[in-house]
Amino acid sequence: MNSYTQQFIEEFKQENQNQGRLLISCPDQPGIVASVSNFLYEHDANIIESSQYTTDPDKGTFFMRIEFRADHLKAKETHISEAFKEVARKFSMKWKLSCVCDLKKTAIFVSKELHCLRELLWEWQSGDLMTDIALVISNHEEGREIVESFNLPFYYIPANKEIRKEVEQQQLDLLDQYDVDLIILARYMQILTPDFVAAHPHRIINIHHSFLPAFVGASPHKRAYERGVKLIGATSHYVTNDLDEGPIIEQDIMRVDHRDHVTDLKKIGRSIERSVLARAMKWDLEDRIIVHENKTIVF
Amino acid sequence: MNSYTQQFIEEFKQENQNQGRLLISCPDQPGIVASVSNFLYEHDANIIESSQYTTDPDKGTFFMRIEFRADHLKAKETHISEAFKEVARKFSMKWKLSCVCDLKKTAIFVSKELHCLRELLWEWQSGDLMTDIALVISNHEEGREIVESFNLPFYYIPANKEIRKEVEQQQLDLLDQYDVDLIILARYMQILTPDFVAAHPHRIINIHHSFLPAFVGASPHKRAYERGVKLIGATSHYVTNDLDEGPIIEQDIMRVDHRDHVTDLKKIGRSIERSVLARAMKWDLEDRIIVHENKTIVF
Amino acid sequence: MNSYTQQFIEEFKQENQNQGRLLISCPDQPGIVASVSNFLYEHDANIIESSQYTTDPDKGTFFMRIEFRADHLKAKETHISEAFKEVARKFSMKWKLSCVCDLKKTAIFVSKELHCLRELLWEWQSGDLMTDIALVISNHEEGREIVESFNLPFYYIPANKEIRKEVEQQQLDLLDQYDVDLIILARYMQILTPDFVAAHPHRIINIHHSFLPAFVGASPHKRAYERGVKLIGATSHYVTNDLDEGPIIEQDIMRVDHRDHVTDLKKIGRSIERSVLARAMKWDLEDRIIVHENKTIVF
Amino acid sequence: MNSYTQQFIEEFKQENQNQGRLLISCPDQPGIVASVSNFLYEHDANIIESSQYTTDPDKGTFFMRIEFRADHLKAKETHISEAFKEVARKFSMKWKLSCVCDLKKTAIFVSKELHCLRELLWEWQSGDLMTDIALVISNHEEGREIVESFNLPFYYIPANKEIRKEVEQQQLDLLDQYDVDLIILARYMQILTPDFVAAHPHRIINIHHSFLPAFVGASPHKRAYERGVKLIGATSHYVTNDLDEGPIIEQDIMRVDHRDHVTDLKKIGRSIERSVLARAMKWDLEDRIIVHENKTIVF
Structure with missing residues (x-):
């Protein structure tokens, strides 16, 4: 990490040490918002932003994301988490409470095409992606120069079908070693095995170079050309064991x-x-993202 | 109103008689969400959707929109409103509680160009604009045929600078008579006086045929052509006394x-x-819209 | 046709009686543009706008669209067409020369959902779709009111799988009787047989309610919802015998x-x-459209 | 220039040594296209792509861009140019004939914000901007590292109002020395004097951080925020002596x-x-761009 980026990140951590986030999903029923907001109020937390969504009122699933501020949050985070368990139990919640200042650790996987890697590194350097980029892993050497110019570790691990298991073991060891929270496949052109995916459920984001579900699989641009479409797209999604079938996070298109x-x-x-x-x-x-039944709620 | 639209609207009212909305703005402080959600919980109301925004935590203004369901809402609406006054007083709230089944009464103003009027009538007929269109007022006869084909009253009131006061008095009388909540200027090409605007604050929506603040005033397309822009736009805003300077609600553009x-x-x-x-x-x-300091919060 | 639309169309015909269009496709080789532009110059035609495209220079297919003006075009159109045959022969051209004032005759097919029909009728009435709408055919009665309000003939022909042959024969007879050039399926929810399609090759335009090739076939919105896409689209294409596989003319999307x-x-x-x-x-x-190898060139 | 980019560029030059471009503007009259296409045909040039536009047929200005292929173009370029003078004289043309393989020399001016510079360097390195980037000039040191990592010369020339004349003389000397064809102001935050602009008419491209003509001048984002717009934009234009009033080349927006x-x-x-x-x-x-009456025709 160069000093410029380092400074950005330190400032961000400093500014956000009292800022927390709470992500919740549970069966819907009356009283959830009241209980959660009472809880936060009693713990001297002021709600800054909150979003919620219910698939089907009273019967469906309830989702909520709250951003709040509380003095000395970092110091009392464990205490709050512990206390929240009671609320969570009452409503059978899946939940996650975190301090905004605790950055996620990210690994970027890349192959020969570097445009996504470069974008992420620049956005990161500009302070627009608040994460701790732990390492970059590639099955090619093309990305080394730019990665190392950012003072980030670059691991070259050649890969192909025959050695997939060994390769993935090496990768998993690195992810463990660096304690990685999030894996970004920035045009990494190798298929991951179910074991790899299972080790990081909903923690691997891929970019597919088509407007899914159109042109699932290889060579989407060639097939788009042949079909004569007037728009082409790209889709980012969490990786599951079904190729290009994971929960879609974001899509966009351009005119051709x-x-x-x-x-x-x-x-x-x-x-x-x-x-x-x-x-x-x-x-x-x-x-901002909750995965539910192979779809995403993006707050 | 033809029978087809009538049926849509009756179904909507039926389906939404237990669905309520609460709009709030007040100085930000801790405990607002807790108080409001407790209040709703105690009144057997289940929060379906809620959005909030704070201009500046702790010091700024807090805005909230809640959509909720409560059995027999229509019957106990007055009681709930009465009870909510205490919460409102505590936090110095401006607020509005309403039943979704109580449709707003709308007046549409139009001149010679009918495209916006037609769009609104069709969207309304398709059940996409849930309102009670009370009347259409125009300074030209062009719109009569389509308006009357929808079985809506059409008032032809010729207008020009010299008779502005008398014209507006006639219009205001009609708006009173029909008890109108919202006025839509669907390309109505007359300027309104401050008195008219003051009579319906933030209840008059205009469409300006440019991407404001570019091309304020007359002939925006001619000026856009002369400037050689590569995109043209349109802007809908609440009408204030400053021409084309009111709070912007929505804008969009197309490529030229x-x-x-x-x-x-x-x-x-x-x-x-x-x-x-x-x-x-x-x-x-x-x-969904709250006006604050000549800007809109759109939830 | 009401008197308002009638007037628009007469003015358009008047203004464009000296305006011609030439559409060409042929194997590419040097000299095509020179020959065509010489020909037009010798026939006192001034080129106003021209576009061309070559799939692969020297080896591929050459496409060209020219819009030109020539005094007394209507009077000498037959003569020019006759004379152009020599140029066309030399380069093995497929071509079409027409006077802009000769409007195409259009038939609109519709079922229960009227939004596309309404849009086309309004655009037409506003002078934005220069065509002679000959008739509207529907397998339901929903569209009759609006169609007849435009003084256009409305034919109600109930349809289903069992009687498809007879229904299509009735439709084809009507298309013949009205001498129709272009058929618009404005959400017509019946499948056409190969015989029907063969009778009007590349002269039937359909609108499919998805971003093709995603969600070919029935219920695209339901499947889009289930897949959790973040954009939905629509595709207009010429109808061929392969369902939703014809040459795409235009597509667009909106964010969801x-x-x-x-x-x-x-x-x-x-x-x-x-x-x-x-x-x-x-x-x-x-x-503006040339179909080539199941794709469209849109000039 | 690093070896990777060097290779891209050499390949491009090789592939395009027989590819030419002809840009024309002149008073409209019949016969222009015929004369030009005959000329090219007689000089064994095959037209690959052509676009034309006339402001007003017969009376207005005619614009044309042709891309063509001719064997040994590089060798006979001077001869063709010489011969074309006769055609040009006949129609009073302004024109430019060039070989695609002769890349324009570009200078990039930048200040502290590097996002535009980075984008251009990356696009260039990916082979998407076919130019010879001659040098980068900046009034700050921030850009040096990235520029030098591309093996491009970086000139640091501090600038402010007081020393504007001397600064611009230094810059003009460098532009002369490197024989620069095109100047890109990639968020260069100094105003240029009329003398500087006059030295490179329609050869300086600026990026303004608003949707012009909205928010001409300084701090457009601050003013956009205050006005409460729902879209923000950016505009690239040729620089003239009227600040932010030059011919617009391209604009785009995003939703906020x-x-x-x-x-x-x-x-x-x-x-x-x-x-x-x-x-x-x-x-x-x-x-692709012709400037006409402070607007651009973009073919």
Whole structure:
């Protein structure tokens, strides 16, 4: 990490040591908001922002994200978490309470195409992606120069079908070693095994270079060209064991026309992929996403 | 109102007689969400959707919109409102509690160009604008045919600078007579006097045919053409005494190029105006908008 | 046709009686542009606008659209067409020369949902779709009122799988009788047989309520909801025998989120369908579209 | 220039040594297209792509851009140019004929904010901006590291109002020395004098961080926030002596809402500025832009 980025991050941590986030999902019933807001009020926390969504009032699932401020939050975080368990138990909640100043640790996986990696590194350096980028792993050497220019560790691990198991073991060891919370596949062109995915459930974000569910699988731009579509897109999603079928986080498109050949679609596509992946990563880092039945609620 | 639309509206009222909305703004301080959600819980109301925003935590202004369900809401609405006054007093709230089944009464003002009027009538007929359109007022006869085909009253009131006062008095009398809550200027090409505006504060929505603050005033498309812009827009805003300076509710744009002459810009513009005005009207009807310091919070 | 629309159309015909269009496709080779522009110059035609595209220079297919002005065009149109045959022969061209004042005759097919029909009728009445709408055919009665309010003939022909052959024969007879050039399926919810399609090759435009090739077939909004996409779209295309696989003319999308249920997607979708179909129809009416290998070149 | 970029550029030059471009503007009259296409045909040039536009047929100005292929173009370029003078004289043309393989030399000016500079360097390195970046000039040191990492010369020339003349002389000397064709102000925060602008007419492209003509001048994001707009934009334009009043090349916008403070608008704005400036630069490099009466025709 260079000193410039370091400074950004330190300032951010400083500014946000009293800022907390609470993510909740539970069966809907009356009284949830009252209980949670009472709890926060009693713990001297002021709600700054809150969003909620219910799939089906009274019968469905209730989701909530709260951002709050509380003096000395860092000091009393454990105490609050402990106390919240009672509320959580009452409503059968899945929940997560965290201090905004505790940055997630991220690993970026990349292959030969560097546009997504570069975008993430720049956004990070500009203070727009508040995370601790722990390491970059690649099955090619192309990314080394830029990664090391940011003073980040770059691990070159060649990969192919035959050695997939060994490769993934090496990767998993690194993720453990660096205590990684979030894995970003920034155009990493290797398929992950179910074991790898299972080790990091809903913690791997991929960018697919099509507007899913159109053009699932390989060579989407070639197929888009052949079909003669007038828009091309990109989709970021959490990785599951079904290829390109995981919960969609964000999508976007750009207009193309008959003059655009496959190489043009790829160029245009790169620009969409960059921004779509950066947005999805940002929302995950800010704990804005809840996965429910293979879909995402993005607050 | 034709029987088709009538049926839509009756169904909507039926479905929403237990659905309420609460809009709040007040100085921010800890405990607001807890108090409000406790209040609703105690009155057997289940929060379905809630949004909030604070301009500046602890010091700024707090805004909240809650949508809730409560059995027999219509019967106990007065009682709830009465009881809520205590909460409101404690936090110095401006607030509004309403039953979703009580539709706002709307007046549409139009001149010669009918595209916005038609859009609103169709959206209304399709059940996408839940309001009671009370009447249409115009300074031209062009709109009569379509308005009367919807079985709505059409008032032709010729207008010009010289007779502005008398014209507005006639209009205000009609608005009173029909007990109108919301006035939509659907390309009504007369300037309103401060007296008229003062009689319906933040209850008059205009559509301006430019991307404000660019091209304030007359002939925006002509000026856009002369400036050679590459995008044209439309802006819906609440009317204040400063022409085209009221709080902006919604804006949108479309791409144009050097081949588009003023008439093309007008055509393209019409399509933007239609959708921008319809969205702004919809958000007002759903009580999604709070005006604060000449800006809008749209929940 | 009401008198207002009638007037628009007469003015347009008057203004464009000296305006012509030439559409060309042929194997690429040097000299095509020179030959065509010489030809027009020798026939006192001034080129106003021209566009061209070559799939692969020297080897591929060459496409060109020219808009030109020539005094007394209507009088000498046959002569020019006759004379152009020599140029066309030399380069093995497929071509079409027409006077802009000769409007295409259009038939609109519709079922119960009227939003696309209404959009087309309004755009037409506003002078934005220059065509002679010959008739509207529907398998339901819902559309009759609005169609007849425009003084257009409305034919109610009930349809279902069992009687498809007879129904289509009735429809084809009507299309013949009215001498129809272009058929617009404005949310017509019946499948056409290969015989029907073959009778009007690349002259039937459909609107599909998804971003093709995603969600081919029935209930695209339901499937979009289940997949959790963040954008929904609409696609207009020429009808071929492969369902939803014909050449795409235009597509567009709008953003949705987790709060949007299937009914919301349908509402949002209607707005996209309206504008996408209107654009596709406009481009066809202006002879801007050439179909090549199941794709469209749109000039 | 690093070896990777060098290779891209050499390949491009190689592939395009027989590809030419012809840009024309002249008073409209019949026969222009015929004369030009005959000329090219006689010189064994095959037209690949052509676009034209006439402000007003017969009376207005005619604009044309042709891309063509001719064997041994580089060798006979001077001869063709010489011969074209006769055609040009006949129609009083302003024109420019060039070989695509002759890249324009570019200078980038930047201040402290590097997002536009980075975007251009990356796009250039990816082969998406075909130019010879000659040098980068800055009134701050922030950009040095990234510029030098691309092996490009970086000139630090401190600037302020008092020393403007001397600074500009230094800059003009450098532009002369490097024989620069195009100057990109990539968020260069100094005003240029009329003398500087006059030295490079329509050869200086600026990026303004608003949707012009809204928010001309300083601090557009602050003023956008205060006005409460729902969209913010960016505009690239050629620099003239009237601040922010030069011919607009490209504009784009993104959606914002009440939650976005000035710093958020700046962040969102950066992303628009990057892509808008890159597109404008690309179009200039490809000779797609003609300036006419303070507007641009972009082919």
